Each structure stands twice: as C-alpha cells, then as structure tokens.
Amino acid sequence: MTETLPPQQRASLPSRWEPAAVEAELYQRWVDAGYFTADAHSDKPPFTIVIPPPNVTGSLHIGHAFEHTLIDILVRRRRMQGYETLWLPGMDHASIAVHALVERALAAEGTGRREIGREAFVERTWEWKAEHGGAILSQMRRLGDSVDWSRERFTMDEGLSRAVLTMFKRLYQDGLIYRAERMVNWSPDQRTVLSDIEVEYRDVEGELVSIRYGDGENALVVATTRVETMLGDTAVAVHPDDQRYAHLVGTEIELPLVGRKIKVVADEHVDPEFGTGAVKVTPAHDPNDFEIGRRHGLPMPSVMDESGRIQNTGTEFDGMDRFEARVAVREALRAQGRIVEEKRPYLHSVGHSSRGKHEPIEPRLSLQWFVKVEPLAKAAGDAVRDGRVAVHPKSMEPRWFGWVDNMHDWCISRQLWWGHRIPVWYGPNGEVVCVGPDEQPPSGEGWHQDEDVLDTWFSSGLWPFSTLGWPERTPDLAKFYPTSVLVTGYDILFFWVARMMMFGLYAMKDDGPAGAIPFHTIALHGMVRDQHGKKMSKTLGNTVDPTDWMDRYGTDALRFALARVANPGTDAPIGEDAALAARNFGTKLWNATRFALAKGADPDGEIDPAWLTDADRWILDRVGAVVAEADALLEDFQFAKATELLYHFTWDEFCDWYLELAKVQLAEGEQRAATTRAVLGNTLDVLLRLLHPVMPFLTEELWTALTGEQSLVIADWPRLTDQARGVNTRAAERIAAVIKLVTEVRRFRADQGLRPAQPVPARLDGVAAAGLDGQLDAVRALAKLGVPEDGFTPTASVEVGLAGGSVRVELDTSGTIDVAAERARLAKDLAAAEKELAGAEAKLSNPKFTERAPEEVVAGIRARRDTAVADIERIRAGLAALPEA
Known part of the structure; x- marks a missing residue:
C-alpha cells in the first residue's frame, strides 16, 4: 500500500460526480493491480463464489444485474474482511441457443448443417463464438463485478471437457447412466430433446373433443385436446372400480379411422369422476399414457416423426403437420358421426419451448441417455437435512425437498452437434464402449460414436469443482472447494442447484461428507419485477435494460437500487x-x-x-x-x-x-x-x-x-x-431533543411563511431545564434563530415538549412576512382541512360503510380524520399567532 498523504495534499473532488468519466478507468485499474486475483497458496481463509455461468449468447439483463450485484456485495465485503476471495467467472456453451443461431446463419446462405457436415458445422460454431460470444463479459466489467478474470472458464474449454468425460465415464461404470426408450420433451422445430427448464407451461385456448369409439352397447366415449394423437392409440383405459365399464375390461374395440383393434384396460390412474371416466391411451405421445402402457404391456407405436409430421399410420394423414392433421382428423371423425361433443374455446395448459420459435413441445417416446437420479438425489436431500448445506431463507427448504425427493431420471442426450459429444462407441456386433478422457476409442470397420451431445446442464452441474481443476487435485481445488455461497434465483433451485449438489457429492465423495458438498449455503433471491409487481416481458413492454440505467444514472445507482429491493427469497419490484x-x-x-x-x-x-x-x-x-x-x-x-x-x-x-x-x-x-x-x-x-x-x-x-x-x-x-x-445515552438523548426542537421550530417557521434561511430574532425559555443549555448555539444556528436585542417584542411563539421539559420559543416575525398574504394562505389551508374532516366524519358516521368496508379501508379513513383534526389545530394556532394586519 502506498504511503498515506497528509490531508492538505490529498486529491480534491470536482463539483459533480460524473460516473461515465471514471468507471471504466477505475475498473481497469483494479484489474491491473490484481485486487481480484485469488492466491491458492494464501494463508487467509477462503471465500469462494462461482458465477452462475451466463449463456455465451447472452447479454446483461436486469436479472443478471440483480444477481451479480448481490454476489459482488458479498465478495467485496469478504475481501475487505481479510478473506482470500475467489469469484470465478465463465460462460455456458448454450447448446440449443448457439445451434439455432448458427443454423439460422447457414440457412441465410442457402445451406444447412447436414449439407456441410458435422465437422464443418462445429468449426463454424467456434468461429461464431469467437466473433459474437461473450458480450456479457464486458458488461460484467461495467457492472463492477470483482471477478478473477485470470480464472475465466468456458464449459467447452479443454479442462472442463475433460471433467465432463470423466464424470460421464464414472457414472456409466457405476450404473448411474443408461440408455432407454422413455418419454421426453421434444422440440419439432429444433429436432431435439429439451430439458424441463427449457419448457414453459402456459394456458392456451384450444378445443376438447369427445369421440365415440366402437358402436352400440359396447361404445366408449373419450375426450381429448389433441385429436391427431388418436391415430397412435393402443388402448382405452377405465378405473378398475368403475362398474359402468367393468364388462368391457379385457375386450377389444375398434380404433376409428385406423381400423385396428385396441384393448380396454383397467388402471387406477383414471379418474372416474372426470368426463366420461374413459380415456384414450397413446403411450408414445403422452407421459401418463406411457406409464399406463408400461403397466399393461401395450404396444407403443410412434405416429409422429422428429419434425412433428404424422407417420406410420397407413392413413391419409401420413405426411401432414401435426396441426394440419388435428383439423383433418377431427373433420374425418365428424364425417363418420363419431364426434359426440366439442368444447371451444377450451383453456388448458400446454408446454412450449423457451427456445427458437417457442412452439408447443411434443411429448415423444424416444431412445435417449438418462442419469439414474434416485441415489444422487437422496444424497442431495440428506446434505440439507443434516445441516451440511443451508438453504436461505429456510422457508425455501420444503421446495428443495419437494424437488429432490420426487425427481425423475434425467434425460441428458440432445440431438445437436454443438456440445460435449456422448463418449460412447457402438460396434458392428452390438458392442457398447464408454471412453474416458485418457482412453483411445475403438476403431475399425463398423465402429461409430453416438451422434448426440450432452445436455448443457450436465456440464454446468460440474461447475463448482470442474472450474477449479477437477478431476486433478489442483491447489485451487484444495483451497477453494467447497465453495462458500451459491447465490441464485429460486426459479432454478431444481434445475441447476440440484444438479450441482448431486454431482458435487458424487465426484468429491472421497473428501468426506463435509468436504464433498459443492457449497455451504444456498442463498436464494427472487425475480426482478416491474414497479407494479408484474413479471417483466417484452410482450408487456415493461422490461428494463440495465445498461440504460447505467448510462443515465451511473453503475452505482443501478446497484444501489437493486440491492435496496433484494429481500431473501422474494421477488423484487423496481x-x-x-x-x-x-x-x-x-x-x-x-x-x-x-x-x-x-x-x-x-x-x-x-x-x-x-x-x-x-x-x-x-x-x-x-x-x-x-x-x-x-x-x-x-x-x-x-x-x-x-x-x-x-x-x-x-x-x-x-x-x-x-x-x-x-x-x-x-x-x-x-x-x-x-x-x-x-x-x-x-x-x-x-x-x-x-x-x-x-x-x-x-x-x-x-x-x-x-x-x-x-x-x-x-x-x-x-x-x-x-x-x-x-x-452514551445522555448525549444521544440530548441530540434527540435538539433534533426534535429544531424540527418543530422549522415546521412552525414554515407555517408562519418564513423562508428556511431567513434569520429571525427569538427568545428560548426552558432550555436549561430541558438539559440543552450546552446546545443553545447549535439550536439557534440550525433553526436560524437570531439573538434578540433590547426591546425585543415577540409576535409568535411555539412550545415544544421534550423529555426533560418544554422549551418555549418566542419569535419576532414583524417585518419578515406579508401578514395579509399569510393569513389568506392559512385560511385556504384551513378550509381544505375542514372539508377533509367533514368528508371523513360523514363516512365514519355511516354504519353501512363502517360495517361493510374492509377494515384496512376504514382504518385509512380514521387516519385521514385524525390528520385533518391535527391540521386544523395547527393552522388555527398559526392564524392566532399572526400579528394584526
């Protein structure tokens, strides 16, 4: 540290604070000085936070600014407290988002990824990242993030890729990764599986169509919002205790339009009170139907291809888009007289992709790779239950347990080319070989690698330890793991936080229960909303670009405003x-x-x-x-x-x-x-x-x-x-008395029409008794009260009650105010106060109002009445104190 300069030699400040003129230079000075660079060999206690990695495609939005501000507050304070602080930055490769951008650019050139091939596509994607990716990193600098830029990581850099391959191999060997046909969220636009976090459910207006299957006494009526999927039905299900259909269970019924026979099965999933109590079963296109199909050994034909077109039904509908087929199938059923009822519009919840064109996702049976989460999720739940990891605020714990105690196996494969390719090779005779980072893949005729890449959340789930050098035992890993705090929104508590917990506890289990956790505390914050508490969206036009506020008010103003609304676990209106x-x-x-x-x-x-x-x-x-x-x-x-x-x-x-x-x-x-x-x-x-x-x-x-x-x-x-x-209780009491006395005198002066800076001769009585004799000069200076001269004649006075006794202040306002104008002003204020009082009393005297209105409304009217009474008393006192004109 440089030698401290004496006060007279220290820098002077300009008349105004101009943030735009100094912020960038200050930040670069901090970085160049190495203030943010952590030392893994330091004797100081560690304090580590890893940044929730923004997408490489991302730019700073108000949610980023909010979260980064909170993290930086923690990091800067700990640095000042003497900790060896590491705030580790980096970015996520954002498979789907980047994939879509590059494919869009190729389409504009009249080609596509399949035309140029995988190798050329991946090369093109790296070029895109180099040219366009990482804009948010410069915005983080502007925000003042005190991150260690020397340790910046990317989920597809060499070290993190090694960690991903190592984790996949270990999970595979332990039987915690498997390949199977399961129901997944499918994006026909992106032609890939989507993770749960990439699916947004919203209510849409559709139609509920009731269809008659079969004829005569054995007919069954089922209702559906997706008529086109009936082409893939393999059963109709009823509840085992529903006597209306007991005679049909085990029989077969003809599927309209298709002509094949399907079973009638009894399953407890069916609600006999809903609709007709009979439901169509399409195992390859509905998650609940899939489970029914598994329980009853039903066929599971897929009647939709990866682009959402009807296939393999042997009907006129093959080749139609799913939405086109919905209309065509409905009309064909109508022509056969099989539509019993139509409800339109029918409001129901539909999952939509948060990516690309935001199209409705398609539940689809598909061969994919999965993580068996049960033992991993149990460990994540136990770490919170036994206190190794604290969830803050504690009220969020039930949400945590609700997720980890009921997790389904996690689909980790994506039908993309940008990302970590699944390290599994298939041989010509059905061989399956998983290859680790230091192993040579099998070669020879007929061997090929799995085409899919891993879900982005797989690599980001390793973030707390992969960024520190795992699987090697690096000095960084030894010093800074477990990390101290994870600051993140409650909205990704399950999607990201749970994955980090599962992977950290699994990968670092050799360090023992306390050393394996990825972080000691999960500090959850809410979502930034507009000033009315509404969710920000482009549709509503209420989004905030934080760089606009930084341009207009400065970075510190943005940070201060965001911190001022940051209550744990609750949304932040601003x-x-x-x-x-x-x-x-x-x-x-x-x-x-x-x-x-x-x-x-x-x-x-x-x-x-x-x-x-x-x-x-x-x-x-x-x-x-x-x-x-x-x-x-x-x-x-x-x-x-x-x-x-x-x-x-x-x-x-x-x-x-x-x-x-x-x-x-x-x-x-x-x-x-x-x-x-x-x-x-x-x-x-x-x-x-x-x-x-x-x-x-x-x-x-x-x-x-x-x-x-x-x-x-x-x-x-x-x-x-x-x-x-x-x-010092006595000093505090005396200053509190000074503040009250000066405040009341200032208020009285204002009521008298005196300008704030206008000195007025005054006499103060009772100062000594109130214990303020030592504060008299301060009171006179702050209340602009001059010392009276001989012949002092007060024209107005105010008495202020203090803990030690009352102080009476007498003022000579003659010649300082226009008495006639002040009397007119006060008379006008008095009339307004009396009108307010009359209105309040009229409402409060009406039993219909006081008995029927909400209590908070009645309390508000009472408060208005009390305020009016006090105003009338004050104004009348002011009028009485005025000298005669």
Whole structure:
C-alpha cells in the first residue's frame, strides 16, 4: 500500500460526480493491480463464489444485474474482511441457443448443417463464438463485478471437457447412466430433446373433443385436446372400480379411422369422476399414457416423426403437420358421426419451448441417455437435512425437498452437434464402449460414436469443482472447494442447484461428507419485477435494460437500487424512480464528502475525548451501531435492509444533522475544530467502507480523496473498536431533543411563511431545564434563530415538549412576512382541512360503510380524520399567532 498523504495534499473532488468519466478507468485499474486475483497458496481463509455461468449468447439483463450485484456485495465485503476471495467467472456453451443461431446463419446462405457436415458445422460454431460470444463479459466489467478474470472458464474449454468425460465415464461404470426408450420433451422445430427448464407451461385456448369409439352397447366415449394423437392409440383405459365399464375390461374395440383393434384396460390412474371416466391411451405421445402402457404391456407405436409430421399410420394423414392433421382428423371423425361433443374455446395448459420459435413441445417416446437420479438425489436431500448445506431463507427448504425427493431420471442426450459429444462407441456386433478422457476409442470397420451431445446442464452441474481443476487435485481445488455461497434465483433451485449438489457429492465423495458438498449455503433471491409487481416481458413492454440505467444514472445507482429491493427469497419490484433516488443519494454523499474535505476532515486525526461534544459522541455511537447492524444483516443476506439502513444513516443522520452540527463546532476554536474534523473524517471513512460493496466506484473516488490511500477495494472492513464502547445515552438523548426542537421550530417557521434561511430574532425559555443549555448555539444556528436585542417584542411563539421539559420559543416575525398574504394562505389551508374532516366524519358516521368496508379501508379513513383534526389545530394556532394586519 502506498504511503498515506497528509490531508492538505490529498486529491480534491470536482463539483459533480460524473460516473461515465471514471468507471471504466477505475475498473481497469483494479484489474491491473490484481485486487481480484485469488492466491491458492494464501494463508487467509477462503471465500469462494462461482458465477452462475451466463449463456455465451447472452447479454446483461436486469436479472443478471440483480444477481451479480448481490454476489459482488458479498465478495467485496469478504475481501475487505481479510478473506482470500475467489469469484470465478465463465460462460455456458448454450447448446440449443448457439445451434439455432448458427443454423439460422447457414440457412441465410442457402445451406444447412447436414449439407456441410458435422465437422464443418462445429468449426463454424467456434468461429461464431469467437466473433459474437461473450458480450456479457464486458458488461460484467461495467457492472463492477470483482471477478478473477485470470480464472475465466468456458464449459467447452479443454479442462472442463475433460471433467465432463470423466464424470460421464464414472457414472456409466457405476450404473448411474443408461440408455432407454422413455418419454421426453421434444422440440419439432429444433429436432431435439429439451430439458424441463427449457419448457414453459402456459394456458392456451384450444378445443376438447369427445369421440365415440366402437358402436352400440359396447361404445366408449373419450375426450381429448389433441385429436391427431388418436391415430397412435393402443388402448382405452377405465378405473378398475368403475362398474359402468367393468364388462368391457379385457375386450377389444375398434380404433376409428385406423381400423385396428385396441384393448380396454383397467388402471387406477383414471379418474372416474372426470368426463366420461374413459380415456384414450397413446403411450408414445403422452407421459401418463406411457406409464399406463408400461403397466399393461401395450404396444407403443410412434405416429409422429422428429419434425412433428404424422407417420406410420397407413392413413391419409401420413405426411401432414401435426396441426394440419388435428383439423383433418377431427373433420374425418365428424364425417363418420363419431364426434359426440366439442368444447371451444377450451383453456388448458400446454408446454412450449423457451427456445427458437417457442412452439408447443411434443411429448415423444424416444431412445435417449438418462442419469439414474434416485441415489444422487437422496444424497442431495440428506446434505440439507443434516445441516451440511443451508438453504436461505429456510422457508425455501420444503421446495428443495419437494424437488429432490420426487425427481425423475434425467434425460441428458440432445440431438445437436454443438456440445460435449456422448463418449460412447457402438460396434458392428452390438458392442457398447464408454471412453474416458485418457482412453483411445475403438476403431475399425463398423465402429461409430453416438451422434448426440450432452445436455448443457450436465456440464454446468460440474461447475463448482470442474472450474477449479477437477478431476486433478489442483491447489485451487484444495483451497477453494467447497465453495462458500451459491447465490441464485429460486426459479432454478431444481434445475441447476440440484444438479450441482448431486454431482458435487458424487465426484468429491472421497473428501468426506463435509468436504464433498459443492457449497455451504444456498442463498436464494427472487425475480426482478416491474414497479407494479408484474413479471417483466417484452410482450408487456415493461422490461428494463440495465445498461440504460447505467448510462443515465451511473453503475452505482443501478446497484444501489437493486440491492435496496433484494429481500431473501422474494421477488423484487423496481422502477426507474428507484434508480433516480439512488443517483440522488450518491449526489448527496458526494456533496457531503466535498464539504468534509473542504473543512479538513481527517480520518487519521486524534479524537480527544476532552473535546468531544454531544453531537460527536452521538454520531460515533451511531456509526458503531450501524456497523454492527449492517454486519448482522449482510451475514443474513438481508441486502435490502442493510442498504436501507445505510441510506437512512447517511442521509437522515450524518448529512442532515451531524454535518450541520459540525458546521457550528468548526467555528468554536481550534481544539474543538480539530476534534470535529477527526470525528467527521472517522465517520465518513467508516461510512464509505460500509457502502463500498454496494457502490464501489463512487466510494473509491471519495475514500481515496479522503484518506490519500491506494484503494478502498483492499481496505479493511470496519471493525467495532472504539465505536463498540457502548452508547452514551445522555448525549444521544440530548441530540434527540435538539433534533426534535429544531424540527418543530422549522415546521412552525414554515407555517408562519418564513423562508428556511431567513434569520429571525427569538427568545428560548426552558432550555436549561430541558438539559440543552450546552446546545443553545447549535439550536439557534440550525433553526436560524437570531439573538434578540433590547426591546425585543415577540409576535409568535411555539412550545415544544421534550423529555426533560418544554422549551418555549418566542419569535419576532414583524417585518419578515406579508401578514395579509399569510393569513389568506392559512385560511385556504384551513378550509381544505375542514372539508377533509367533514368528508371523513360523514363516512365514519355511516354504519353501512363502517360495517361493510374492509377494515384496512376504514382504518385509512380514521387516519385521514385524525390528520385533518391535527391540521386544523395547527393552522388555527398559526392564524392566532399572526400579528394584526
């Protein structure tokens, strides 16, 4: 650290804070200085957070900015507390998203991936990544993320690819990876399986069509929202206890349009109370029907190809798109007189792809690779149950257990070319060989590798340890694993967090139960919403581009606004007014520091107890209490409460009161002034340290100017030393009395029409009895009350009740106000208050209102009445105090 400069040689601050002029330069200075680079050989205790890897296609949206701000607050604070901090950045290869972008570019060139071949397609994709990928990384710099750029990782870099192959091989050898025909989410547009997180369910208006199967007494009526799938029916199911159909169970019935016979089976999955109590069974195109089919050994013909076209039915519908077939099949059934009823529109939930064209996904029976999750999920649940991993807030634990205790096997294969290719080779005689990273694949005629790639979540599930060098025992892995905290949204608690838990506990099991967990704490936050609490979407037009707010208000304002709404596990509503308020807060802090510097504030100055005033003792006690409270809140991930605490302490106590009191003290002799400058500098020093994790750029500029030191990034976090000596209760009481007295006098002056800065002669009685004789100069200065001269004649007075007794303030307002104009103003205000009172009392005297209206509405009207009564009393007192015109 460089030598600290004396106050007179420290940097001066410009009149205004201009974030755009300094943020980029400051950030680069921090990076070049190595402040964010972690040392695996350090003796400091480790604090590790891995960034939830954004997609390589991504750009900074408000959710990223929110999450990154919270993580950076934790990391910067721990760095200042003396931890060896590692915030590890990186990106996810985003198989489907990147695949779609490259295929779109090829289509624009009149070709496609199958025309150019796999090798050329993958090469083209790497070229796309080099040219277009990673825009979000530069945006992270602008946001101020204090990440270790020397350890940046990518899920398809050499080291992480090695980890993926190692994990696949071990799971395969342990029987936890298998290949089977199962029901999956299928995207006809992308022609691949989708993970559960890539499927969004939303209500759509469709149709519910009831169809008669069979004829006469043995006919059955079934209802469906997807008429076209009836071409693949292999049974009709009824409940075993439904006596209406007991005589049909075990018989066969003809499938309309197709002509083949299908069974009638009894299965407890059927709800006899819903519809007719009979349901069509299409095992290859519905997950529930698939389970019925497995239980009863039904055939499972697929009647749709990978693009969503009808196939293999031997009917006129083969070759039709699924939606075209839906209409054609319905009309063909109508022509045969088999449609019993149609409900249209019929609202029902349909899964849609979150990728590409957002088309409805197709449940489809397909041969895929799966992870057997039962033992892995049990371990993930046990780690939370036995306390090795804490879920914060704890109220989210049931959601965690609801997922991991009921997980289905995870489909990990994707029909794409960009990604980690499944390391399995098939031989000419049915051989299957799984190949690890250091093994040679089999060669020779007839051998070929599996065409599919792994789900992106497979590689990102390894993120906490693969990024640290696993499967090798690297110094990074030894120092920084398990990671400390995972900060993420509750919306991906299952999809990403559960996978990291399962893989971490499995891969690192040799380190024992405590060493295998991927993180000690899962800190969950909610979703950022608009100021009305609505979900942000392009359709609603209420999305926020965080770079716009950074352009207009500065990065610190964006971060402060986001932190101020970050309550654990709950959604965060925010509007532009929050960023504006945060910008104004930064301006207030900037101006306060400029004033302090102009007055010679000295954080290294001696605080002489003999010269401490009540105001000094009060602010030192308050800053000590704020340090303790902020620490407790941040340890509990209460970002919003901590930020609100710092906001109000800075604005309401330090700026509005202590700075004003300090102005008086600075004029009271050199010894008193020197102590005041030391208290002022000390308080501001601590305050800037506390605010730094939230507002790193602004506080860096202010703190280095104040202290002359190298950087606030590597400064110590405030500790409870002198400030922890306990609150000086008497000093706090006297300052509280001063604040109340000055506030009431200011309010009275305003009611009298006096300008805030206008001095008015005044006499104060009862000051000594109230214990404020030592505060008289401060009260006069802050309330703009001059010393009365001989012949003083008061024209107005106000009495303020304090804990130690009342203080009566008599003022001579003659010549300072236009009495006639002020009387007219107050008369107008009185009429408005009386009208408000009459309206409130009319409602409260009406039993129909008080008995029927919600309690909170009635309480609101009572509050309006009480406010009106107080206003009338105050205005009448103001009128009575006015001199005769």
